[in-house]
Amino acid sequence: MKRDIADATSISKEDLAKLTKEANEEATPSRMKIMWGEFKADKPALVSLFLLVFFILFVIIASEFIDVPKMMETNIMGYYNKPFSSDYWLGADAGGRSIAKELVVGSRNSISIAIGLTIISSTFGICWGLVSGYFGGMVDLAMQRVYDFMMIIPMLMTIIVIVTIIPHYNAITLTLILSIFYWMGTSRLIRSRTLAESQKDYVAASKTSGTSNFKIIFREIMPNISSLIIVDTTLSFAENIGVETGLSFLGFGLPMGTPSLGTLIANANDPENITQYWWTWLPAAIEIIILCLSISYIGQVMRRTTNAAQRRGQDQK
Amino acid sequence: MSLIEINDLKVHYPIRGGFWNRIVDNVKAVDGVTFNIEAGETYGLVGESGSGKSTTAKAIIGLEKATAGTVMYNGKDVTKAENRRKLDYNRDVQMIFQDSLSSLNPRKRIEDVIAEPLRNFEHLDKEEEKLRVLQLLDIVGLDADALYKYPHQFSGGQRQRIGVARAVATHPKLIIADEPVSALDLSVQAQVLNFMKKIQRQFGISYLFISHDLGVVRHMCKNIAIMTRGRIVEVGTREDIYNNPMHIYTKRLLAAIPETNVNHREAHRKHRLEIEKIYQEQQATYYDQDGMAFPLVKVSPTHSVALPPELAKKFEQQSESKGVNV
Numbered sequence A: 001m002k003r004d005i006a007d008a009t010s011i012s013k014e015d016l017a018k019l020t021k022e023a024n025e026e027a028t029p030s031r032m033k034i035m036w037g038e039f040k041a042d043k044p045a046l047v048s049l050f051l052l053v054f055f056i057l058f059v060i061i062a063s064e065f066i067d068v069p070k071m072m073e074t075n076i077m078g079y080y081n082k083p084f085s086s087d088y089w090l091g092a093d094a095g096g097r098s099i100a101k102e103l104v105v106g107s108r109n110s111i112s113i114a115i116g117l118t119i120i121s122s123t124f125g126i127c128w129g130l131v132s133g134y135f136g137g138m139v140d141l142a143m144q145r146v147y148d149f150m151m152i153i154p155m156l157m158t159i160i161v162i163v164t165i166i167p168h169y170n171a172i173t174l175t176l177i178l179s180i181f182y183w184m185g186t187s188r189l190i191r192s193r194t195l196a197e198s199q200k201d202y203v204a205a206s207k208t209s210g211t212s213n214f215k216i217i218f219r220e221i222m223p224n225i226s227s228l229i230i231v232d233t234t235l236s237f238a239e240n241i242g243v244e245t246g247l248s249f250l251g252f253g254l255p256m257g258t259p260s261l262g263t264l265i266a267n268a269n270d271p272e273n274i275t276q277y278w279w280t281w282l283p284a285a286i287e288i289i290i291l292c293l294s295i296s297y298i299g300q301v302m303r304r305t306t307n308a309a310q311r312r313g314q315d316q317k
Numbered sequence B: 001m002s003l004i005e006i007n008d009l010k011v012h013y014p015i016r017g018g019f020w021n022r023i024v025d026n027v028k029a030v031d032g033v034t035f036n037i038e039a040g041e042t043y044g045l046v047g048e049s050g051s052g053k054s055t056t057a058k059a060i061i062g063l064e065k066a067t068a069g070t071v072m073y074n075g076k077d078v079t080k081a082e083n084r085r086k087l088d089y090n091r092d093v094q095m096i097f098q099d100s101l102s103s104l105n106p107r108k109r110i111e112d113v114i115a116e117p118l119r120n121f122e123h124l125d126k127e128e129e130k131l132r133v134l135q136l137l138d139i140v141g142l143d144a145d146a147l148y149k150y151p152h153q154f155s156g157g158q159r160q161r162i163g164v165a166r167a168v169a170t171h172p173k174l175i176i177a178d179e180p181v182s183a184l185d186l187s188v189q190a191q192v193l194n195f196m197k198k199i200q201r202q203f204g205i206s207y208l209f210i211s212h213d214l215g216v217v218r219h220m221c222k223n224i225a226i227m228t229r230g231r232i233v234e235v236g237t238r239e240d241i242y243n244n245p246m247h248i249y250t251k252r253l254l255a256a257i258p259e260t261n262v263n264h265r266e267a268h269r270k271h272r273l274e275i276e277k278i279y280q281e282q283q284a285t286y287y288d289q290d291g292m293a294f295p296l297v298k299v300s301p302t303h304s305v306a307l308p309p310e311l312a313k314k315f316e317q318q319s320e321s322k323g324v325n326v
Helices: A002-007 A013-025 A031-041 A043-064 A099-135 A137-152 A155-165 A171-181 A184-197 A201-208 A213-224 A226-250 A261-269 A271-275 A282-306 B053-061 B081-087 B110-121 B126-139 B156-168 B186-203 B214-220 B238-243 B248-255 B262-286 B309-322
Strands: B004-017 B022-037 B042-047 B068-073 B093-096 B174-178 B206-211 B223-228 B231-237 B297-300 B303-305
Touching (some): A013 B126, A099 A171, A099 A184, A099 A213, A099 A226, A099 A261, A137 A184, A171 A226, A184 A213, A226 A261, A226 A282, A261 A271, A261 A282, B004 B053, B022 B053, B022 B231, B042 B053, B053 B206, B093 B156, B110 B126, B186 B214, B223 B238, B223 B248, B231 B238, B231 B248, B238 B248
Parallel strands (some): B042 B206, B042 B223, B093 B174
Antiparallel strands (some): B223 B231, B297 B303
């Protein structure tokens, strides 16, 4: 059987290296290269990327050097200390705690939760949507009823109830609790694309080539909807920063004594803080705006990378 | 014994409606199709769009679930997924698709596309696999620089040849070609068809060639089945079908072949209109009350036609009086 194909051509083992080299010269640029080209063509996005990466690294590393329990101690001498002083770069809040330090640690907490939440909920949502859309029929029907059930649960109320019931919880359990409720949007989006994608001929061709369903789902269909996955994940990351922040703002997020962007913004609940002691809440608010803007710029570049018609980068081969 | 025997194959799709979403009716996409494909031959399946030819192909290869009937391969019924797995059926039966672009995964390089069946059925090491892919590319007339490119970088004809290369990769016994050239322009059609013929000669592959283009079918196939509304109306050799069409549908289909000779334009037009008139008049007799074709009747050892009952009876008597063994 092997002989037959070999007999029909003049290509033999000796030509392999030469032909491979030839093929390599003609190869299309990889996705990473295209993406980098796109970033270079879009300056605001490039700035956003550096800003985001630098900022995340900074808050993670810097917060290692901050003694959180000590930082959270009340210091009556620092009561609403004005910003731009040597001890309090960004001033202090009603407890005399340094806003700058709280901002670093709070950002670390909020961003870590957002990253964890995005990874868990997106992974689950993508798998759910892919499987549901690919198999269709009864599988789809059953999985979509689970989806419907999750959708009708009032999300915020349930999270608040769970958080109040659980006696001891920390950032990790909070991330897990939030993940239960934030996979549905992604799964629905992915399912709708998978439904269309799994009707295409290349899926039929894979089936007739004897590829297993599992492989078809994750090796054939998933790369084809990767543009959707990347964009959705980036944007849901921006959204997820808001989830934890919002919950902490309401007072149901991280346990007391753990700083987060939400608790900092919650300072703005007090009208006096809004008018007089602006430094207690403004930096955190600005930070969130900048983060979300950066992420959406980056998301746009990602989308353009995956759609050849929208590309701006020069080196398109 | 034939390579593959399709026996009374039916594919019905339920129409759901009413209260409780009950099945209220069935769409009979394929309704009792029977034919055999011999080893090394090209079997043509012809019909208008919606006649069920692609569904037949999909049911044979296992993409569509058969409602009833059997497809016998190596003595096993391959309409059951379990038997297909046992036989490594998809190693022996492959498919070429109509739309070459959508049948190649746009996110995979050509090497991975062609190597896909190899990876599933023949576990070669990396070097051997790449060599085999290069050889396959050479067989269909493509250069080695195609290896790391993506499907959208090729022309329609090249893509369809890549599809052919993938189908040939595991050295199958039967390739189902579902309108392989109907999306290509004429010069490229000839090119792809000649590659398919060359491969058939070299490897002794059978084709189930599905098309609505009677010119192409004449070029490729020895035996032809004409399908309409989910049933076969006429089966025969190339000569039977082209020289002695007996079903009004076949006659109409043949009259629709465009003629390049402009000198006889009027005559052709007249002929076409005549056939169409006969078709309209006799439609009621050639199809039953539900608009379905009648069962096939043998009119010669190689030729069967779905004749209406009265005509069929006449034929039987004739053949009996002539003593032809039917």
